[in-house]
Amino acid sequence: MLGLPNTIHALLFDLDGVLTQTAKVHGVAWKEMFDAYLRERDGDSFTPFDPRRDYDTFVDGKPRLDGTRSFLQSRGIELPEGHDDDPPGTHTLRGLSNAKNDLVLKLIHDRGVEVYDGSVRYVHAARAAKLPCAVVSSSANCEDVLRAASIHDLFDAIVDGVVAKRDGLKGKPAPDTFLAGAAALGIAPANAAVFEDALAGVAAGRAGDFGYVVGVDRVGQAEALHTHGADVVVEDLDELTNGTTPPEAKA
Numbered sequence: 001m002l003g004l005p006n007t008i009h010a011l012l013f014d015l016d017g018v019l020t021q022t023a024k025v026h027g028v029a030w031k032e033m034f035d036a037y038l039r040e041r042d043g044d045s046f047t048p049f050d051p052r053r054d055y056d057t058f059v060d061g062k063p064r065l066d067g068t069r070s071f072l073q074s075r076g077i078e079l080p081e082g083h084d085d086d087p088p089g090t091h092t093l094r095g096l097s098n099a100k101n102d103l104v105l106k107l108i109h110d111r112g113v114e115v116y117d118g119s120v121r122y123v124h125a126a127r128a129a130k131l132p133c134a135v136v137s138s139s140a141n142c143e144d145v146l147r148a149a150s151i152h153d154l155f156d157a158i159v160d161g162v163v164a165k166r167d168g169l170k171g172k173p174a175p176d177t178f179l180a181g182a183a184a185l186g187i188a189p190a191n192a193a194v195f196e197d198a199l200a201g202v203a204a205g206r207a208g209d210f211g212y213v214v215g216v217d218r219v220g221q222a223e224a225l226h227t228h229g230a231d232v233v234v235e236d237l238d239e240l241t242n243g244t245t246p247p248e249a250k251a
Helices: 023-045 053-059 064-074 094-110 119-127 142-148 161-167 176-185 199-207 223-228 238-242
Strands: 010-013 134-138 158-159 192-196 212-216 233-234
Touching: 023 053, 023 064, 023 094, 053 064, 064 094, 094 142, 094 238, 119 134, 119 199, 119 238, 134 142, 134 176, 142 158, 142 161, 158 161, 161 176, 176 192, 176 199, 192 199, 199 212, 199 223, 212 223, 223 233, 233 238
Parallel strands: 010 134, 010 192, 134 158, 192 212, 212 233
Antiparallel strands: none
16 A cells, blocks of 8 residues: 555654655855855855755755755865854854744745645655654754645654754764664564655665665766665655555565
């Protein structure tokens, strides 16, 4: 019914780009923040942040601080880490990250949160099948987004940026947060499926030896999702429920 191997007994979902359409909002916020910084640093001759290539390669799926660091390193820019309370826009990794967070919160407030209807139907089907479900997200705003989207009650556990910081978990592409999600559901990784749209997230699912990794292709990167470790790639989770033959379980 769910298009998964019969060895899968729990489901772990990324948030942005899988359940909600907030990945688009994050892309806008990253671009606005980085372009403002680069323009101030390099003047009008600066090279803008590419909301497709740079977003997918350097920031998508990663904790906010790691995304800031990764993109700046791609431009040969090294900044001090700074402090959690650095004012937004301060020329530190945390100051720029704080500016990005303020921007994304404003965009979510102004635009609201849209879900992917196919994903929500899929989660409802999983709940009807008595499968426990968790959200595993790098976002520190995960719970707020889930509540704004009215889907918070569908999940048994949430492992987000707040939990990762509290428990010292490495961010994606390390598997730590997904492993914590499986542990919260009381399920071994081999019996859990990961649902991810980000290359870093798919890599995390594969690094954690999860039983099945589903890549969700929202932006035309199916080949890259496969390369990073997805067992199957779909454009929408409805495709899994429309399949006629479940995949073979892993040996």
